[in-house]
Amino acid sequence: MKATFGEYIRKLRKSHRLTLTQLAFQLDLDSANLSKIENGKREFDEKRLEKLATAFNLDIEQLKTEYFADQFAKKMYQYNCSPETLIVAEEKINYLKSINTKQGKIKFENEK
Amino acid sequence: MKATFGEYIRKLRKSHRLTLTQLAFQLDLDSANLSKIENGKREFDEKRLEKLATAFNLDIEQLKTEYFADQFAKKMYQYNCSPETLIVAEEKINYLKSINTKQGKIKFENEK
DNA sequence: TTAAAACTTGTCAATCTATGACAAAATTAA
């Protein structure tokens, strides 16, 4: 999908002929803020991915892919990261998985 | 580099025979907080990458690669993202670049 | 064994950022 996450939502919404207000209601969001999200002026909150999947009957895994890919792309674009970053990221994921299976679950800062 | 960013800093610090206090001073950080960073209990702040590069005479670009790759990996691990996410991210970066060259610089939420 | 140095952990106030909410302006469609 060659689009920002905001553009992606807009396309979905339009193709389902929903107004901002209608979709915003389903997402438990203010329509003004949904407008900003679609226009890339605010972030979509991860916790609403489920609701978005429900609203348009989408596969949640695919939606997550779109969502996180969008976040990474934005950050790399913004900080002018080298393309290698993604390759290194993949290595690091494998590393995290390996120490996880060896030593039990890793705790993140934002976990209890 | 197969290591978290915290482990990476620790290796650098050890190999240069610096104490937490010594490196923390160079990074304008409390040694207790540097300890937490090395142990993955706090995030390293992007704005200190330059100082870190200076402290160990590292290429800032390579350091950025390590840093952002670490962030992406953590997130993907944490949210159980499909490996495809990185591929989609690459597409999206190209998309961002293309609309940038076409239409001028994109503004991000955190820019003025 | 002991003392000092090095490191870790916990806590909390202050700071920063993101979010929800609403008003008002602009755009679009009928």
Add this chain to the structure above:
DNA sequence: TTAATTTTGTCATAGATTGACAAGTTTTAA
């Protein structure tokens, strides 16, 4: 025009992050 839709601006507040420091533990070296 006027009603619906969308966009933009603002702001208080909630939530997260950070710096700072104290107290605890571990390591080092005599």
